[in-house]
Amino acid sequence: MTTKTLQNISADSIAYRNGRFSGFIRPLSYVVDLSLIILAASYFFKESFDLLTYSIFIGICWVIVSMQLDFYRIRRNTKFTTLLSRLAKQSVFFAFVVFAFFGYYYELNRESTFIFNYIGATITGVSFVKISLFFILKNYRSALGGNYRNVVILGKNKDTQQLLDFFKTHTDLGYRSKKLIDVTASSFSLPAFKEWVIQEKIDEIFCSVTELNNEQLIALTDFADNNLRTLKFIPNTATVLSKHLQYDYYGLTPVLSLREIPLDDIAHKFAKRTFDILFSLLVITCVMSWLTPLIAIIIKMESKGPVFFKQSRNGLDYKEFTCFKFRSMVPNTTAHLHQVKRGDLRITKIGRFLRKTSVDELPQFFNVLLGDMSVVGPRPHMVSHTHMYAERIDKFMVRHFVKPGITGLAQVSGYRGEVETEEDIKGRVRNDIYYIENWNIALDLKIIFKTIGNVFQGEEKAY
Incomplete structure (x- = not known):
């Protein structure tokens, strides 16, 4: 994978992710539903009613x-009965929550039928x-061709033909089938297919x-992971599906999903x-507000240069962003190219303490x-290292499906700091x-509690 290919992946992946999640449909659904609930409450409960407390309570409970019920997890192939x-x-849980609120906060001096009226009007x-949004989206996809996904089907048999026919007859699902490819044909080439997908x-x-051998399936899986594409498998319908597999039905065709990512929801x-906003505000207000001036004075006293160190790193969807740290090295031209090593002469005295205690990472709470x-x-890597690892390490690009973190599972599992061997980066990716x-x-x-514990205990690779 070349650097030019990686740059193309960045642009393609952003377009892919934006297209996949249909923009603001789900957030707008939350806003509309909660607005209806609160507006209805202001109409039905007028007598000495604490609307603010109720809004906060009902909003948290509703979310x-x-x-838990996947209420907003309505996919394009979700059935109306679902x-x-x-x-x-x-609706049932909403009714319980409403009665719980009034049972705890208020003594009702009149018939409770007005609560039933409120619940009925809100649920309606x-x-x-x-339901309107459900059918509007279906008509938007079928009539106007919007909110679509480009798909390709690999393999030519009864199941794949059935799936292709399903996509063609159910235009309301928004799947645009580009091709049905016969992988047994002499003209089929997996490398050429990968280029065509991009x-x-x-x-x-x-x-x-049933159409591809194990080597081809592994290569295709690696390609999908490294290029941020969704890969789904059509199993052999003659066999019994495992109860533990994640699969959906497209018409009569079962389709297995390669990877389910909770943060896609x-x-x-x-x-x-x-959680990120509340936790970062807590750290910035209670720790950094008084600690930053002290660290700034010490950094300035020891060496010339800025208090903060800024570096470009790759984040969600491979996009670059500016990462902040307290400066722990003397200003040098190789900071963006060479990773810190044990006994690195570029590190200052205060910098060694900051890195050992991970205090140098605190400005990332602003990120x-x-x-x-x-x-x-x-953990995000330097841009130059990201390019290098993406070319050398299989599935490295999967890390960019989510936002990078100040700490992570790899860091508390012994894979923090310098990458000394290839096994270090492979363990980090795993x-x-x-x-x-x-x-x-x-x-x-x-992970947060374990990170805090490691700060006080000290880590071998914290240098």
């Missing part, structure tokens, strides 16, 4: 319940908006596992972003606040991919 089922479940409004801006590859993104980074995630595929708030908290 948490909707995340939508109705989720509406019913969300939310259901109307959600050139044609293919979003998803549907692959029949807008609700999970919202939860992580909220978190700006939205370039997260508190927890794969841990990062595990984190991406298994993210949850509890895992973030575990």
